[in-house]
Amino acid sequence: MMEQADVLDLSLKDEHAVSPRALRFGRRFAGEVLPSFGDLKRQRCTDAPAEVPRDELAPLVALLHSRPAIDAELNGQRLGPLAQLVGEERFDLICDSQLPTRLYNCGGSALPLPNVVQSDGEALLIESTRSPELAQLVELAGQIAREAPAPEASA
Numbered sequence: 001m002m003e004q005a006d007v008l009d010l011s012l013k014d015e016h017a018v019s020p021r022a023l024r025f026g027r028r029f030a031g032e033v034l035p036s037f038g039d040l041k042r043q044r045c046t047d048a049p050a051e052v053p054r055d056e057l058a059p060l061v062a063l064l065h066s067r068p069a070i071d072a073e074l075n076g077q078r079l080g081p082l083a084q085l086v087g088e089e090r091f092d093l094i095c096d097s098q099l100p101t102r103l104y105n106c107g108g109s110a111l112p113l114p115n116v117v118q119s120d121g122e123a124l125l126i127e128s129t130r131s132p133e134l135a136q137l138v139e140l141a142g143q144i145a146r147e148a149p150a151p152e153a154s155a
Helices: 001-012 020-029 054-065 069-070 076-086 089-094 114-127 134-147
Strands: none
Touching: 020 076, 054 069, 054 076, 054 089, 054 114, 054 134, 069 089, 076 114, 089 134, 114 134
């Protein structure tokens, strides 16, 4: 068995000569503890609760991300269209939600335009797979969506 380990150790010296799978096996065989898939998996936007459709989640994430700009805005006529997008109750929950400082500071400084909130939210959902802060915003958006009903679709 030791001879096999020595041969494997020699083959690991030239990492380009062996496959990544063989390298992982060699490291595991040598006793190195490698992270498991569960350790590497990040919360993804696809992990969002199934009862919250993605098209409902996206504008909530975008508005949560824009909280600093929403909080700084004094003109109700500019906030009204944003509230209509997600519904008054959900907008109130967004404005009343307690964001940790690091989440509050990750947001944009400009008030989002109503016609791009959905696309901005979709982009943030994608980015949340790489950003723990955005993943937390996605989770908070899911909580808001479950807590307040979606606005009635106008005919």
